[in-house]
Amino acid sequence: MLELMEALQQENNLVALAAFRTIDLNKDGVLTFNEYLRRLFPHATEREFAAMQEWAFPTKPVAVQEPTFEPTSEQLEEIRKMFSMYDSNHNAKIEMTELLSLSERCGFSQADIASLFKASDKDANGSISLAEFVELMKVSYI
Ligand SMILES: [Ca+2]
């Protein structure tokens, strides 16, 4: 009976996401997402893919981390390029819809994207600015 309950709960997208992250540990999920990114951004570099993956699948909770380094000008340039890849309508902001369209196809639930977005949108104005994106990358960019 308990197993049946658990099976029913697996209809929930959050469980699917957790499962995807678990798969991620043995690299299958990373490869899938990586392939997805490569189709989406054929001109991005390896480092850009790695940083995008880290953002989409943080290895540690983003909200509790403090920035650990100041990016070099070269790294800032790469972060800017990544920002413009997410900013598909080129208005210098990453909107929720842009994050949704990128991430939902990888099996994210809307609730999970919303919490990622909320954690990134430090001034809570409904979009992720380049400055907020840089702050995020200071935490997750390696
Ligand atoms: Ca935008």
Ligand SMILES: [Ca+2]
């Ligand atoms: Ca903001």
